[in-house]
């Protein structure tokens with residue numbers, strides 16, 4: 455369903471008055487279309503952080519941040535985590551519908567067919583410093599894919615979007631597991647065609663020649679849930695990076711690499727690792743109240759990691775599912791994580807405090823996910839790489855939508871506040887020694 459032009463907004467500045475169209479989205483949200491504003495008035499709009507700017511039309515993901523709603527292609531995430539697997543959601547995001555049995559079979563074949571990265575790329579892993587962060591390695595490796603898979607012009611990828619999606623999500627899964635194995639000095643484990651997407655990843659991470667990995671169905675189910683919940687989130691920072699870079703008609707791999715780099719920041723995907731570091735700090739200190747006070751202190755850079763969101767002004771629906779699954783999974787595997795108790799106490803204290811209540815700050819997707827990853831045996835420096843793995847289909851879907859809608863190159867304006875024209879006397883007098 456396309457947005458409809460329904461109304462006009464009138465902007466008045468002094469004697470100047472201009473009518474601007476108002477478009478209405480399929481869920482009723484309205485936007486003033488300012489595309490012609492500068493041409494008509496010489497005015498531009500100012501919106502640092504783009505918090506009040508709809509940068510595109512999109513049919514992929516719907517969020518209602520006031521009501522805590524998140525839907526992919528119209529389907530609530532609560533339903534998706536109950537009924538389908540991550541691979542189905544990847545297909546859904548890119549195609550707009552869930553796959554039929556035949557489409558799913560074909561897509562799974564493509565995932566298997568593309569699961570090996572070019573063998574020469576393996577040598578790259580030897581050259582990174584041992585302590586390099588997996589997100590830095592992944593961003594580099596994905597960028598390098600354009601050199602190894604050169605047939606990446608936008609048109610051919612959009613025409614064969616299944617192959618492009620399968621290649622990206624399958625190879626990056628292999629890369630992520632290789633990064634981990636190299637970091638612990640163990641031999642890499644290759645993907646297997648007889649395993650599902652998530653089981654394959656777990657096997658590549660944890661199988662070893664001396665201790666075969668026992669794949670637990672509950673862990674596979676949980677990984678599917680986590681990946682589904684992170685698979686897309688409309689115009690967040692990394693997806694916007696993908697759209698901006700992609701608008702210059704850069705190849706898909708470079709755009710994904712930009713997405714990974716944006717995601718690595720602690721205010722975005724990097725928050726999942728930062729949450730665990732924070733919880734450990736609180737556990738060692740023992741005083742939850744002290745950290746609540748620090749988070750409220752404007753002179754202290756400390757923030758509650760995993761709290762707050764640009765769009766959600768209510769409990770993040772992903773965090774609600776993750777918290778529920780976290781408690782259930784830890785019980786199932788008889789694992790007691792003291793950080794879960796710290797997280798619960800911190801959440802309770804924050805949600806009872808007027809600072810957080812007044813600013814509508816609730817746990818976000820990153821608050822409990824790290825505790826689950828820990829319970830699955832995934833090391834902390836891999837948490838954000840897990841987020842990246844999950845977000846790949848979302849990035850591909852947005853890239854495809856952006857290419858398909860023939861987006862102009864993204865090139866915002868600015869309000870210049872620097873110096874006026876400088877005259878010749880600003881140059882330092884010539885140094886006689888240099889003449």
Ligand code: CMC
Nearest residue numbers: 720721722723725749757758759760761762763764813818
């Ligand atoms: N702890 C303490 N105060 C906070 C926090 C927090 N986590 N988040 C926001 N605030 C305060 C902020 O200081 C400001 O207060 P005031 O109005 O008095 O100046 C107010 O709440 C609004 O915050 P903002 O920074 O203007 O909000 P934003 O929409 O620009 O930022 C955010 C959103 C997610 C970057 C921010 O809430 C934050 O830094 N959270 C911690 C990092 C985090 O968990 N990031 C993961 C985000 S969700 C997953 C993802 O996108 O990857």
